[in-house]
Amino acid sequence: MRQKLKKKALEIRKHILNMCIKAETGHVTSSMSCVDILVALYQGCAMRHDPKNPDWSERDRFILSKGQASPALYTILADCGYFSMKDLDKFAQENGKFGVHLQNDVPGVEITCGSLGQGFGFAAGTALAAKKNRDLFLTFTLLGDGECYEGSIWETAMFASHNRLNNLVAIIDRNYLCVTDFTENIVSLEPMDERWRSFGWDVECIDGHSIDQILDVLERVRSRRSTQPLVIIADTVKGEGVESFCYQPVCHGIAPKGDDAKKALADLERRCSYE
């Protein structure tokens, strides 16, 4: 299955790139860095969900806190069957169902998100409700590393550990890049693992592009014995799969055009050929 997921991740990346090139917008690089994580969650059996019944009360909740990665989530939801793949063709266009940031009226999407630092707290509220209602679902939330500059992230981090929300799993897409520069040049986020530990969280550090490592950690979350919430710090590359976009500040929030688009597509094709 894991080999199939690796292929699936490449397929999803192609969809995302083509969708954003057509729409001439969308956060391509932010989406590329979290594709493997989302594939593992939705298509690697890590999360309980039912595309035919998006409001299934026992579903695990997935809260995309880095709402700019909506092209990745929309593509995976379509691929799972929450809605038609054809809907992706109208991404951020007239009569389209969704745009650059996340909106909660799309089947399978829990929240509207575009303002950073909010989904994480919402996820903690969801996890608290599950505790109070004695529901068994887990709440997963995906954060950007740059999002961790928001003060509300740390308000929630304190709250979640104090309230022993061991049904909450946060994944940080640690791609080291913000809009204008690398995080460690802007305001250092390291040592990220120690910071989260000091806030009372269990911490796992993995390669966020290794389906094996992602699934190895996700497969254990339902049976782990800790009373504390879990954060998975997933090292990633912003733009992963599109070589010409990687390690480039100021590639945030844009879709390639003209020759750049051709080059980006060629990058991905080349990646497919040797995977």
Place this chain on the structure above:
Amino acid sequence: MNNITQRDSFWNKIYDLAKEDKDIIVLSADMGAPSLDKFRKDLPDQFVNVGIAEQNAILIASGLAKEGKRVFVYAIAPFITFRCLEQIRVNNSMMKISITVVGVGAGFGYEDSGPTHHMIEDIALMRSMPDLVVNSISDSVMAASVAETSCQMTKANYVRLDRLVLPVVYGQDEDFSKGVSILKEGDVYIATTGSMVHVALQAAEQMSKNGHSVGVVDVYTIPIYEQNFIEAIGESKKLITLEEHFVSGGFSSAVCEVLQDNGVMIPVKRIGIAMDKGYCYAYGGRDIIRKHYGIDENSVVEKITEFLK
């Protein structure tokens, strides 16, 4: 119901309702009240202290509400509105998740705490967002009633409570569903809200001794129920608005919008906090601060007398 604060009246009612409904949750940003001490002791599973972290409070509340809880989020008014405005905008206005934001200290309720604790812009702020109702409370009877109706609301609401003990002006059977109530009949009306209802009643009484027939309309639900408001002011040839709030964008602006949109072209005198007066560091009690801004009873009488000439 004399000698009880609006917040105690509000939380006493929530306590009664929460005893019968475990889905009612109170989230406090480390804010207390005697009535909440009882709640916390008797219903610990339904009380969550999030600490002094208002942004997180709104987010946790919204997550809980999405999963079926009826959540009340409580703090001092400026902190549970301005500090977490974007959280309210996205989660409760944009996503339409219904929670009740409870702010205590409307106007100069925190009279000796200085301008950080004065709440004189919240109506402008909160009424600027769709799918969000402002309940501007004028007495403790209304506070209890709004506590009850908040539990059934499908939209989010912001309850602005006064901090001080104010006189009771409503009977227990008052119907607050109208959004406006005539507290005193008159030939011309003062439209007012919150604690200024009491100043308006005193000013109207003084005016009547001087031979003017001035009535008082309490407007406690914003967006204003337009037809009920137009009916309430009736044939009033002029209108006075009175608020313990900056005049820009606040209560008087809302009233003028209703008049304009309904073709009611009457002269309006807006009495409130002038923008050029800014914030103040006046101490010595609420009346001293009101005098500073010219919204105490005598200043109001002078301004209305001049306006009615």
